Amino acid sequence: MNDRAARLLGVRDGFGGLDPEEGLASGLRTWVDGGIESRGEVVSWAPIPADADDAPGRLVDLYDWEHWHNDFHLEDFVSVDYTYADGPIVGVDVDAQRTLLRQGIALAREVGRLAGELSTPIPLRCIIKVDETNGKFAFYRIRPEDSWVLDDLDGDDRGYDPDTIRRRLELMPTCPEGLAWYWDQCDDDIGSWNSETDLQPYLRLLADRCRAVDTALIGVFTSADGLVLGFLPSDKLERFIVLAATAKAEIVIYGSVEPVEH
Known part of the structure; x- marks a missing residue:
């Protein structure tokens, strides 16, 4: 424990x-x-x-x-x-x-x-x-x-590996249909996974696949070292950013470049 x-x-x-x-x-x-x-x-x-x-x-x-x-x-x-049964994040x-x-x-x-x-x-x-x-x-x-x-x-030090991330995100009601998961070599050799070096590149690549199905991959910081991932339809992203700013919530939007924090 x-x-x-x-x-x-x-x-x-x-x-x-x-x-x-x-x-x-x-x-x-x-x-x-x-x-x-x-x-x-x-x-x-x-x-x-x-x-x-x-x-x-x-x-x-x-x-x-x-x-x-x-x-x-x-x-x-x-x-x-x-906590967020009807929202983009399940918690x-x-x-x-x-x-x-x-x-x-x-x-x-x-x-x-x-x-x-x-x-x-x-x-x-x-x-x-x-x-x-x-x-x-x-x-x-x-x-x-x-x-x-x-x-x-x-x-x-593997932390959250690709398989764990995928299993959790697939359970979310907002997980988009048609999202391609099996595209990264780290799925083939989970023993070499290191969260410190591999997590952020993995999430950026996943976000690119999400955008292909009109979905944004978002993160919400819940504590000093806690991050909850979720999906959001692309047309609702701007509204989500505004609501997060109003609530003074720290969020991150993932993409092919470095993730943008708000």
């Missing part, structure tokens, strides 16, 4: 804040009741897909196979309020983030129990990630040779 999650849950005052008062959400309980299965070198929610025998198949590696089958958004199964407030964290931790405990009850128990790592936009849960078999297995939760 990183420092931000620890502060949000108040763990320095004890571990009572980790447990959701209402218990595990019914939507998540359905996953638990279905169980997990391990076959060959991979593990997933039951029933495990038939292609587990050939994992990773067309995917990059075993981690990528498990990510594809085990990763989902917590807010799809836990009832929380969206959740601090209370909703706390709820998603607690539910994710409760689910992780259940998944750990299920792993221990397999005919041959296996080591698993559950990943719970919550921020201003959503919450995600996934679990993977621990393989010491995997490059993503780190002791420092904040130490992975």
Whole structure:
């Protein structure tokens, strides 16, 4: 658990804040009741897909196979309020983030129990990630040779990789139809991704593809180091800039040149 999650849950005052008062959400309980299965070198929610025998198949590696089958958004199964439900940006407030964290931790405990009850128990790592936009849960078999297995939760310098960005943006109701995603080489080698050097060029190129379908790629700063991305029809961009200025919100408009901040 990183420092931000620890502060949000108040763990320095004890571990009572980790447990959701209402218990595990019914939507998540359905996953638990279905169980997990391990076959060959991979593990997933039951029933495990038939292609587990050939994992990773067309995917990059075993981690990528498990990510594809085990990763989902917590807010799809836990009832929380969206801060900007009808706007160009989808987000959740601090209370909703706390709820998603607690539910994710409760689910992780259940998944750990299920792993221990397999005919041959296996080591698993559950990943719970919550921020201003959503919450995600996934679990993977621990393989010491995997490059993503780190002791420092904040130490992975890949940050938000292209796959994560794409998965989040595709969920937005304003994501334009016809937007081309598979155009950048960094999708082919996610292990080489570095947010510090690759994120801004990636977003500028993505913005160019957005403009081809009459859409603007925008960003809204939510804190000192928080940025929420979103889509906006090009004909509404000027109005959005005016409203942001009125609200004294710091925004960024992406394009093929350096992003323009307002």
